[in-house]
Amino acid sequence: MLKLEDVHTYYGYSHILQGLSFSVPKGKCVALLGRNGAGKTTTIHSIAGLTPPRTGRISYLDKPISGLPPYKIARHGIGLVPQGRRIFPSLTIRENLIVPAKDSRQTEAGQKKWDLEAVFELFPVLKEREQNMGTQLSGGQQQMLAIGRALMTNPQCILMDEPSEGLAPVIIEQVGEIITRLKDTGLSILLVEQNFYLACGAADHVLVMSKGQIVWQGSPTELLANEEIQHQYLGV
């Protein structure tokens, strides 16, 4: 449902994404792995419209979205869970959740409709502390808030940028469970990760990225068996 074709993105003169092509099928979780600076965040930002690609095509549900302003891309049904979570510090937990644009798109049959109640049901801890400031939460809870906030736009596809970053191993396990549960509701997920095992646990398909290009792709089991790729590109 989300498709990138020969995408090139630049920061000024630095050529970061160098002809990226891949797609995220409906209802699947695709993991994008790679070392620091490989261009994973730039990929996510290119899709979300924050750093629009200079050339190439990005389409969503067969409609071109590259070149649209970020808010329109979000309203097409693409939710962003950014690297570093980026919780709004001057907002309470509840406010962080009500700020996103309410969507007016029709949901397809069988797809879950996300609203405040549904998010609170998924993450009861957010409901308990809804009047606290967002930044008073622990790292793992802030990650839940960032996910909940993205869900409030009622997306059909969600972009997650290193959700396990800076979290304790037990919490990372929980994040893995959350991703699986989201997938079960029918969401398509593009999961950027440095945590190899989390990604292999949650994903249906894995892409390995280096220097702005996809250098390997396959199933999690294939990657787990391929030590060469793991060493060369992921430093496992």
Place this chain on the structure above:
Amino acid sequence: MATSILFMHILNGLAYGMLLFMIAAGLSIIFGLMNIVNLAHGAFYLGGVYIAYSLVQQNLGFWLAMIASIVLVAGLGVLMERFLLERVYGKELEQVLLTFGLSFIFADLVKWIWGTSPLALPVPSSLDVSLDMGGTMFPAYRLFVILVGCLLAVLLWYMENKTRIGAIIRAGVDDRQMLSALGINIKVVFTSIFAVGAALAGLSGVLGGPIMGMYVGIDSEILVSSLVIVVVGGLGTWKGAFIGAILVGLVDTLGRVWFPSLTMAMVFVIMIIVLLIKPNGLFGRGAHA
């Protein structure tokens, strides 16, 4: 000095502070949200009072003239943001040049249309009385201005802290890019806030006309004081603008009574002291990304 006279000066200072608050509130929130120092913000004050003057001359009556003038000034703000400022977002030097230049253009425009001799907007007749306050007479109109300022502060505080719109604006001050990735059209937010800021400055002009008089040059005087308030109160908060404006209004007014030649210096000394203790201003949240 008799306490009753001191009390009167304090009331005068508060009234002046409220006029400054209406300007500084817009300036501060525009600065915090859009990262733009609008040096032409004083033009909205000028526009407010001069347009109201002409409408009063047409026998429209003070209150109708006030409303019409505020609406026109807000419209002017929308045009200015949409067609001029939008081109210079993120370019600081260009912003300063553009808005500084605009302030001259507007000032000259006012001279051209209304002439250079000082004019006066009459106090609305319903408030043209003095109240006996413990022996001294105090103009009811100034009390009215203080009241309007306080009501406005409460209203803006409520909007900022208790509504979704307010949450969106605070989120925009925190992280504009993230906000747009959540489906919020930041351009519409910018234009609306700019219109509200312009309208508030226009209101300040209309209400200030009968107190401060009307002359070209008042816009820059008021702008300098408002910039001090924004720095003292902290960027992007109505609360900071309110407290800062009361402080500057009182210091300015009492300073004129006791040390007429040092008034402006005192205002800046206050600013320096606040900055030494709290570099982000009294209610500032710190530099944002």
